[in-house]
Amino acid sequence: MVLNSIEKLLEKYDNGETTIKEEQQLKAYFAQEEVAPHLESYKTMFQYFNTTKQEDLYTKDVPLKTKKSHIYQWISVAALLVLSLGIFTTQFGEDKLTYSQLTLQEQKDYDQAVEVFNLIGSKFEQGESNMAAFGLMSNKLSEGAEKFEPVAEFSKATNKILKSKKKKTKTSKN
Amino acid sequence: MTQTDFTKLVLPFKDKVFRLAKRLLVSREEAEDATQEILLKLWKNKQKIAEYKNLEAFSMTMTKNFCLDRLKSKQAQNLKIVHSNYEENNTSLEKQVEARDSVDWVSKIIEELPEQQKIILQLRDIEEYDFDEIAKVVDMNPTAIRVALSRARKTIREKLTNTHRYGIK
Numbered sequence: 001m002v003l004n005s006i007e008k009l010l011e012k013y014d015n016g017e018t019t020i021k022e023e024q025q026l027k028a029y030f031a032q033e034e035v036a037p038h039l040e041s042y043k044t045m046f047q048y049f050n051t052t053k054q055e056d057l058y059t060k061d062v063p064l065k066t067k068k069s070h071i072y073q074w075i076s077v078a079a080l081l082v083l084s085l086g087i088f089t090t091q092f093g094e095d096k097l098t099y100s101q102l103t104l105q106e107q108k109d110y111d112q113a114v115e116v117f118n119l120i121g122s123k124f125e126q127g128e129s130n131m132a133a134f135g136l137m138s139n140k141l142s143e144g145a146e147k148f149e150p151v152a153e154f155s156k157a158t159n160k161i162l163k164s165k166k167k168k169t170k171t172s173k174n
Numbered sequence: 175m176t177q178t179d180f181t182k183l184v185l186p187f188k189d190k191v192f193r194l195a196k197r198l199l200v201s202r203e204e205a206e207d208a209t210q211e212i213l214l215k216l217w218k219n220k221q222k223i224a225e226y227k228n229l230e231a232f233s234m235t236m237t238k239n240f241c242l243d244r245l246k247s248k249q250a251q252n253l254k255i256v257h258s259n260y261e262e263n264n265t266s267l268e269k270q271v272e273a274r275d276s277v278d279w280v281s282k283i284i285e286e287l288p289e290q291q292k293i294i295l296q297l298r299d300i301e302e303y304d305f306d307e308i309a310k311v312v313d314m315n316p317t318a319i320r321v322a323l324s325r326a327r328k329t330i331r332e333k334l335t336n337t338h339r340y341g342i343k
Contacts, residue, residue: 014331016324020302041334045327048280049299058192060206062213064177 003036010042175220183223184213187230190301191237197296198241200285208244212237231310238293238311245289283333284326291326294319299327 009026012018018026029035030046102110191212196205212233216223226232284292293312297303305316312319 014324014327016320016322016327020304023299023302041331044277044334045280045299045330048277051277052193052281053300056193056196057189058206058209060210062210062217064180064214064217 006039010039175223180217180220183229184216184233187233188213190230191233193300194234194237194293194296195241197284197292198238198289199244204244208237208240212240228307228310231307234297234311235313242289280330280334283330287326287329290314291322291329294322295326295330298323 006026006029009018009022013023013026026042027046027050030039030043031050035043099107099110188209192205192209195208195212196202199205199208215236216229216233223229284295287295290312294308297308297311298305303311305319308314308319309316314322
């Protein structure tokens with residue numbers, strides 16, 4: 001390459017106006033053994049740029065940990081949470097379901113269950129009214145028992161008479 | 175995303191991340207730590223990686239921010255030992271040797287540039303990014319980037335010509 005054009009490029013280079021292609025031309029030019037003495041400082045610069053790029057390499061290994069074990073731990077925690085939440089909602093949260101949300105089959109089952117409960121309920125009421133009659137009877141019974149009290153007084157008196165009679169018969173025999 | 179998928183995705187630019195980190199943090203060990211940190215951060219967010227339009231530019235921005243934070247916390251934590259702290263006034267033999275090895279000298283000169291210029295020069299002259307990509311990483315407009323780049327290039331060459339002429343910095 002003509003020295004003249006190189007010098008022009010260098011001027012542009014110093015002002016930060018060269019393109020990457022032009023800079024590559026310069027690098028290639030200064031990579032050769034001999035350059036004009038007044039361009040010696042440029043040669044040092046471009047040589048340095050070339051060598052650092054080739055020699056300064058990152059050769060260490062980076063320990064890339066896949067954090068699977070951690071993820072599994074968290075999954076188990078999440079699973080436990082979901083499970084307990086599920087149990088909780090089935091235990092306490094069922095009444096939140098409205099009738100309209102059920103499927104047809106479920107609605108049928110629900111209706112049947114309600115009917116059965118109603119039946120049991122009505123029988124229970126009947127039984128209860130029967131029990132009321134017993135209550136009345138026991139009332140009457142205690143009333144009757146009170147009325148027996150004078151009769152008991154009678155029996156006392158007759159016992160006394162009987163005793164004295166026995167005594168009389170004993171003494172007459174003697 | 176499996177580990178091999180991730181490695182394939184990251185492979186094209188992991189060296190660039192490392193070089194940028196090294197440019198800013200200087201020490202090789204520090205740069206390796208930073209690179210590992212960046213790659214692990216990407217791996218942690220691997221679900222989101224598909225959403226990024228330009229993963230490389232994103233990673234470079236992350237690297238830049240990470241390293242600048244690192245430098246800031248270091249300066250706050252302990253006294254930073256810079257060359258000026260123990261520089262001798264007369265030219266030592268060591269320096270003359272260094273000056274002769276001028277390719278190494280370039281990296282020392284870049285070390286003294288302001289952080290912003292370091293990043294831009296690194297991305298342009300070593301990684302050959304175009305100005306739009308650099309704009310994404312440093313969050314500056316292309317004109318400002320050109321100016322910073324021009325300053326950095328001129329400073330390096332000035333210091334290099336001085337070295338050549340006098341054999342000292």
